[in-house]
Amino acid sequence: MENNPVGQPILITNALGHATRFTYDTNGYLSQERNPLDAVTSFAYDVIGNLLSMTDPNANTTRFEYDPANRLVRITNALSQSTSVAYDVLGNPIRITDANGNATNYRYSTYYRRDLLVSKTNALSFTWTYARDFNGNLIRITDPNSNSKRFSYDALNRLVTTTDALDNTTRYNYDAVGNVTTVVKADTSSAAWAYDRNDRLIETNWLDDTITLSYDAVGNRLSMKSNNASLIYTYDANNRLVGQSEEYLATTISYTYDAVGRRTSMTDLEGGLTNYSHDAAGQLVSLINPPGQETIFAYDLGGRPTTRSYSNGTVTASLYDAADNATSTIHRRDDESIISSFIYTYDNVGNLTSELNLSGLTQYAYDAVDTLRSVLNPDGTGVSYTYDRVGNRIRMDATGVVTNYTYNAADWLLTAGAVGYTYDRNGNRISKTVGVDVTSYAYDFFDRMVGAVLPDGRTNTAAYYPDGSRLRKNEASGLTKNFAYDMGNVLTELDAEGLPTARYTSGFLADQWLSMDRGDQSFFYHEDVWGSIRNLTDINQNIVATTDYDRFGVMTRHVGETTNPFRYTGRELDAELDLYYFEGGHYDPAVGSFLSRSHHPGHKSIEELTLREVVVSTPVYVPLDVRMSLKWDPEYRKEILGGISMITVPGPNIEHAVGRKSEGWNVMSLKSIYRTTVPGTEQFSSIGGATFKAIQTKGIPVPWKRRAVVPGTSIELPKGTNDAGMLETRAVVPGTSIPVMFNPKEYDTSSMATVPGTNVLYRIKPEPVGHITLYK
Template sequence: MNKAEELSLTRRMLYSMNMRKLMINIIRHLVPRYWIRHQQAKFILRSLVAIILIAFAIPSHALTGTIPSGGSKYPLYPGLDISNVCYLLGVGQFATSDIGGVKWDWGLMSAQGDPLSVPGPDWNNAGAICINYPADYETSALYPRPVFRPTPPLCPPGPIFSYDPATPDVCKWTCPGDQVLVGYQCGGSKDEGPPCCEGSSPFPIHGGTGNKYWSDTDYESAANHGLIFRRYYNSRAAGTARVLGAGWSHNYDRIVTAGMKINGVSSVTVSRPGGSTYIFTANGTSYVAQDGDVTDRLIPQTDGTGKVITWEYSVAADGSVETYDAAGKLLSIRNRVDLTQTLTYSDTTTAPAIAPAPGLLLKVTDAYGRMIDFTYDSSGRINKMTDPSGGEYRYAYDADNNLVSVTLPDTKVKGYSYNEAAYTGGNTLPHTLTGVTDENGSRLASYTYDAQGRAYIGQHAGGVDQYQLNFSPDGSSTTTIDPLGTARTYSYTSILGVTRATGQSQPAGAGSAAATRSTTYDSNGNVKSRTDWNGNLTTYDYDLVRNLQTRRTEASGTPQARMITTAWHPTRDVPEKIAEPKRVIMFSYDSLGNMLGKTLQATSDATGVQGFSASVVGTPRTWTYTYNTAGQVLTATGARTDIDDTTTYTYDSHGNLATVTNALQHVTTLSNYDANGRVGRIVDQNGLITDLAYSPRGWLTSKTVGGETTTYDHDGVGQLTKVTLPDDGYISYTYDPAHRLTHVADNLGNSITYTLDAMGNRLKEEVKDAGGTLARQTTRIYDALNRLQQITGGQQ
């Protein structure tokens, strides 16, 4: 069958299935419900539906179609065909046009207000059953529905399905490598997100996996618990299509995917900002992290029947709690002092011009009522975000579903390039990010990939800052060549699904021999020991339940060993006591985790080995703090006891700092905040007024003090290009396309010129006077290990 025939068949399928849906609804509304509860009516109704199906020439033996390479679509994602929607049990909307690539048997099934019963739990968990509900489905309604299932042994693409002839009704899915199911697509793993380990290039590219990671912050409020919109790209997730196109996600794009079985155990995956995904497995009525390196908690909230109503995800690191609905959509983010950001989604009443389908994020509202808003294109991708001040950010995509540009509030454009032959070796990698163009219109960065889709070269404009990664055939090591041409080899191991560096070797440098350093880990992936280039050993101990470091021993095994011991709060990831050589530090907290006090006590323990039992010396010094209900400091009292050492703070109704009163009762006021939380006026304790103005991107553009104004100019990426003083004197700054400062000059003609090497080191500085005469020159020499070896300079 050629492409045209496939398209024609798909269109006929959608038309016929829509007509079937229409006719079923007509029958349902024409026939009284009490009558169709009888078996005879069921038979008649099935017959009518069968006649309708025959009339519209739907083959009863199979339905076929095509499927994108990224796998089946999930609600909220691009490609949802809202004209003909199927529902996967326990999953949500699922486009029939996206579940092709497999033959589907269909039959009829009736319900009487109760959940449908289908063969075997794996049907539900694997999502291998599609039920075509009419759009106005009511749970109490009774009418037949077509039910589709894959015809063995063909299983849908996307995740890797396995088929067992002994259980023909089951397609069990797995994902390649360490990927897991996110929104019923193979996607994130714990290795995605910012590279965790040594040996990764600073672009960054993960040295162990070749994952190209990139993040851009489009908007960030300066307000308390302020809103933020940050985008993340992972090349290893490039086949995953979300609301920012292939490979991209954002900080509110978090999903709880339930109803799966992993190795026979009911499991839930949780996608995190940046791309990482964690697995939680059922343990009675609760869920626990599958891996010991994850200390976050996932708690289902259920009704009286045990049905999950919401999920609560507690983040151990900062004490925040995320709430998700039963389908896995993020509803709110509450910080440790109960300030909440609330997420609102589209529904069936939302105008298609705003969101083409239900379940798309429309806005995020912070605790003070500030909002960021989203609209979508017809494919369900974000095409505009509006910040609280009305600034607009517009997103555009190419025909391959790649995010290609972001137009910012000042009309500057940031661009992204993909699958450029010069950077893919001629391989077809449609969603691999190969280049970034900055807001000045210049190519900022380029990335090269091998045939396996691993990024192995990253460089900035002009070939500077280039790092090249050479992967070993078995993936156990990577040799990284830095911009100076020096090769270092890193070894790796995978612990609980995370690729971690275990060792590094480097060549000799000026005055030093070739050397190695190494790292070991415990069973939870915590660093157990580090041996540095000189052979010095540092060891670490942990509370393995919470993965919190309890002891660090420096120069371990030598007479010079130093020990640092930490005791932690019983329920929060904050220290209560830290014992170091010669002192102990103690902390106290309120019930919300605000630090109420800090006490420093000197001890006689020179090495720290006595820990909290060390003998005290002298008088302790204590700092104390009070807070408002939003967790903001109201008073801060210093350690001096002979004077009043308290500073007091007040805030306006939007949580912005309003006044600061020092211990002498001198008051500084702050006011005229904009919608993004940036202060507009400061009046100091002497009454001197400072007015501040900002660009649409949030950069300071002018500062007026006592009527005298200084202005600040920036280029498209925010680099400071000129400072003009009140007397019209100025200083200008010039940068190369790699965003490195190369020249500074003033209005009189005095200048400084920097000559840089490929690493960005300043090899030469030339200072010239107003007449262009060289006044001073400084040169520097670095060795192959990027260590400064020589400085030569002086007056000319």
């Protein structure tokens, strides 16, 4: 590293000799970052250091405006689309207006010198209210339908009960330092957690299973064992995962890395070698799988994927607008003939308004809160949707065929036309009735489906690894499928005897499927902007499968007999159940919702709270089930947070766990890292704000008593303290010692470590977030 005379880094050279250069203006603010590929990001400031503009390597400029109190009041992107925020005299954001001119209003009250949200009114004039106790703890959320969810706390302000609108109550108990020790759910099922003296989770115990964990001296997880499987992890001297073994299937996967920690190879359970190559900026440029099939990746200066070339000669090409929305994805053969083509347009906030494919033009319209209201198909048919005040779909009109939907006070779907549904007290769907045909479902403590009985009496069962991934499913047809994973993506499918039946090649991103080897044949995946698999081609570039979907995942057309589990958004289709599997939860495309409430992305305690409310309310989390909305990749541009974030880290790019570079981190608020996910594991996902980018980071251990470190940086998320310097109440993900959020107060620069190459961390304030949705 080289520094200028005042100690600011001007050159950072990594272990491979690749250099990133930084220049500063006369006031000492970072004005330019030049990466090893000579891609330049530029920054401009006012005299007191407010960031006024940021120009990315593609010459797209985002501009920022401030009021006299130096509060960010407007962000305008390179397409002149603006999001604005208004404040009260205390600096609380009271109105956020999106680029379509739709405003969400917020009202606050003061509790112990903290201004906390007491109401939110969306652009349709529907209001949620938040009642609090004397300490500011959230004790009741009342939605626009006048249904309430209640919370209670102990003397230490720790959440002890949550009660839904049907009076179903879940109870939480803690040890002396605030770790969750037991949870008793509404149906009286319970689980217990034990910790070592470093407050690391070492055991999770419930009726059906016990999970035990062990660690090495520096906190790396060495093992996770359950009744179903045992996972053993090994690390190198740099604490990088180099091996993962599973005893039940007798599988081992190993990894190697280059000098800067990027994966260079993987040896799978069959001994097959996958090699990875990266450019000087750390972007994956080549992947060669065990059959020797090379996939070549190319990017523009800003790191957006532009082409992906497969070994069968097909090429995927993508274009983007100045706001990084994917405007076209075209899959071609080597003779330039088109396999499939998708041309997209968007409104000012990034909602997809049209898709032009080889079948024709499909158009989409939205309401003021960005909920999909109508679809016009190429053949002139259409679908319109009507919603209640909280966003439940209550009517669908498909060119005169009307389906009405009803819900109870807890927003559980009861009927969809002639189809009826029932639930357990935890909110899991336990039956579906169509006429005289009944399908029933069973779940474990963590609301994962473990069994289903079809109308003809046949059964479908599932078992899970101790880290939450699905280990096995026994299908009603009699087939047993076991699964081995690489960083959350299915790597190998095995039969009942543990013999491989299919190998999948994927990129570093979740559900980034490249190819499938089944038997002696190879097939290549071609997806749309949602990551949904639209075509499969064989080694000769012939189309062997084509699938079309509606916006909620219902397959409207499928041609081809090739066995392929991955369909809508790249997720696994459990065909016998007509459901998609999303890492622990099942999604029903027919009604656009998950079967388990804990896996529903529209869960009210996330959807209707601000970031600061989540800290002091309920231990909820954004599940990995919505990971197709969380993964960051310009091919999958998706606005998932309507809130506005402060621009925080102008400076060098940050690499996440699997080595994928994301310039999006340069403009994300550090609040983005606060969320954690899977019960019983230490995996977490993060959600971005200011530019509506998001990235998923998997498998990073975040022990509670150690700080959560942003991979590849020196940023540490501090333990929560309130204004009085006392330990703040933590919302803990059930089954872990990981807080969902860290701190409700406004952070200042003294509470964070800086990123190398930055001059300062700008004001970081938890802003109200908008509607977290899976589909628009």
